Amino acid sequence: MSANREIELKATIRPEQLDKVKDLAAIRKRAVGRARSRKLVTVYYDTPDYDLRQQGLSLRVRKIGRAYVQCVKQTHKRLGGIPVRMEWEGPVPSQDPAVSVIEDKKLRRLIRRAGTARLQPVFRTDFQRNSRSLKFEDGSTASLDLDIGEIIAGDVSEPICEFELELHSGAPERLFELASEIRQAVPFRLAAMSKASRGYALLTQDELKPQKYVKLSLTKDDTVEQVLTELVQHSLDHLQMNETVTLATDDPEGVRQMRIALRRLRASLRLFKSTLPKDQYGWIAAEAKWLMTELSAARAWDVFADEFLAPVAQLYGGDQGFDALMAAVEQARQQSRRRAREALGTERYTEFLLRLSAWLSSQAWRDQPVTERTTRLLDPIGDHCVKLLQKRDRNVRRQGRDIANLSETALHELRLAVKRLRYAVDFFESLYPKKQAKAYRKHLAGLQDGLGYLNDVAAADTLLRELALTGRDQAAPVWAHAGGLTVGWHRHAAIAAKDRLVKDMAAFLRAKPFWRGA
Missing domain, CATH: 1.40.20.10 (CHAD domain)
Structure with a gap:
């Protein structure tokens, strides 16, 4: 079973647009050989607790004609927005997975640790694929796959209608350039989720959740x-x-x-x-x-x-x-x-x-x-990060020294300066002792929260004025008094917030930057 690096761009599209894509001049001028059409039925396997998924693995067996091909994928990194996966693929005798044929010892060990005997079908995909081989002017090669069908997990299903551009050799940017040419003729949406990810989401009915930034x-x-x-x-x-x-x-x-x-x-x-x-x-x-x-x-x-x-x-x-x-x-x-x-x-x-x-x-x-x-x-980066941090730290200290007397406009500018420093700290703090960076970042978080609240208070009047302008007549809206109470309540709270902010800035000005002497 051979290992390959898979670089693939995926996009969802309306069914009536699929035929348009394969007939585009951008595709025809790069097409090599004849188009192929195949029906692909793929079964994905995992344990009842989805141990493979938790390790970033997907295991599938795909039926192509009378043959069976097993594939294991492991997400490695992203390259220009494209997931780059390591892919191990090879023939197997039946629809059942065969872990023993996987040549990579580490991968084989990961799957066996999850429990080979516990592997079971979890969902499947059933779709028709129309494929074209492509060759670009610089010699890069790729393939275009047009897929239409469905993902099936138990009693529920979800349609598949997408195209994939997969790089076989050469420069990854060729995929983006071709996708941009396609977009000029046929609208589509870039797809962040693979068929495997969509299958798991369908299977588990996981609620969509926002993803926070990971440092x-x-x-x-x-x-x-x-x-x-x-x-x-x-x-x-x-x-x-x-x-x-x-x-x-x-x-x-x-x-x-x-x-x-x-x-x-x-x-x-x-x-x-x-x-x-x-x-x-x-x-x-x-x-x-x-x-x-x-x-x-x-x-x-x-x-x-x-x-x-x-x-x-x-x-x-x-x-x-x-x-x-x-x-x-x-x-x-x-x-x-x-x-x-x-x-x-x-x-x-x-x-x-x-x-x-x-x-x-x-x-x-x-x-x-x-x-x-x-x-x-x-x-x-070690030769430059101190200067980059110092510059932003210096801006915050300069703008914040007289914080008690700053106008709303000046406070807004200070808030932006604090954000820029906070992001720089987040980017570079892994290069320094954790304890020192944490204390410094805590000061910044307090400043950012306080300045953010004062900015929101200043913006509240503008929002209510915009809301009043959406009314159909010139009379004061029935909620005008309630709006005044809301803004007034927060303007009163802002007095105490401003006092806390003055103290937080004083503490920040006394704080020693964590990168000094590092």
């Missing part, structure tokens, strides 16, 4: 280029992992996590801005800002409804027009969610993901003149 572990010997790639890739993964939650549920955490991913993406790029070509930095920053704007209203109304209005309405019960205010806010909230979902369904969003992924996989920033500035990309 990376870096080393001081990692180059600036490696760190840039890891940080941007990690942010892109985080963004896409929360896309389905935002599209399919009303959980406000989905939008929040997508916005966090975008902020971390922008913060990553800003750290290394001086080493990047201006045009490349410019279009990524502009597209990330556009998407952030499209998601902002949903996040603003979520905060207002859950953190501002709800506690005050509870104090006043159903009196003072709170029922009318809550109804109006919920309507605005739903409208802002529709706006967010519509943005994720646009061609612009898909193109942003494709171009950013191609930029990462091709390391396009290398296409620039070699200067003292650009050669920093090859330096160890």
Whole structure:
């Protein structure tokens, strides 16, 4: 059973568009040989407790004609938004899995540890596949597979209608470039989940849950280029992992996590801005800002409804027009969610993901003149992270010294400076003693929470004015008094919050940065 690295781009599409894809000029000019059509029936195996899934493995046996092929996949990493999996594939005599034929000892041991005798069919896929072999101008080779059928888990099923571009040799960016050409003629949505992942979700009926950002572990010997790639890739993964939650549920955490991913993406790029070509930095920053704007209203109304209005309405019960205010806010909230979902369904969003992924996989920033500035990309990150942290720490200390007398605008600027420092700390703290970094980060968290609350209080008036303008007449809305009570309550609470913030800033100014002497 041979091992291969699988690099695959997957997209969902409407059934009536499948035939259009295979007939596109972008496909025909790269096609090699004749198209093939096959019916594929695949059974996935796991233990009753899904031990293989928990280890990041999938085990399947696929029937192709009269033959059976066993395949084990293990997710290795992501490359420009594409999951890169190690794949072990080989013939077996029947539909039953044969662990003994797996040549990789470590993999064989993992499966046996889960319990070979406990392996059982958990779900299956049944679909028709139309395939074309492709060859690109630079010699890279790939395949296009068009799949239509279903995933079946017990008594429930889910349709499959997608295309896959799989790289066989050469440059991964060719997949993104071809996908971009396809998108110009046929709309599609990039799919973050494999058939195996969808099968498990169907089987377990797991509730869609937002995914929080997981910090990376870096080393001081990692180059600036490696760190840039890891940080941007990690942010892109985080963004896409929360896309389905935002599209399919009303959980406000989905939008929040997508916005966090975008902020971390922008913060990553800003750290290394001086080493990047201006045009490349410019279009990524502009597209990330556009998407952030499209998601902002949903996040603003979520905060207002859950953190501002709800506690005050509870104090006043159903009196003072709170029922009318809550109804109006919920309507605005739903409208802002529709706006967010519509943005994720646009061609612009898909193109942003494709171009950013191609930029990462091709390391396009290398296409620039070699200067003292650009050669920093090859330096160890340990040579630069202190300067990057010091610069942001210095900005916060400078802007925050007179925090008690700052205007709302100045407080907003300070909040942004604190966020930039917080993200830089999150990125680099693995390079330093954990205890020292934790204490410093705790100071930042307090500042960020306090400044965030004051910013939300300042924004509450604007939200209520926008809400009033949606009314049909010029008269004051019936919820006007309730709105005034809500904002007034929080403006009063903001006085105490500002006092705490002054103390938190004083403590931060006394704190020693954890990177000194490291």
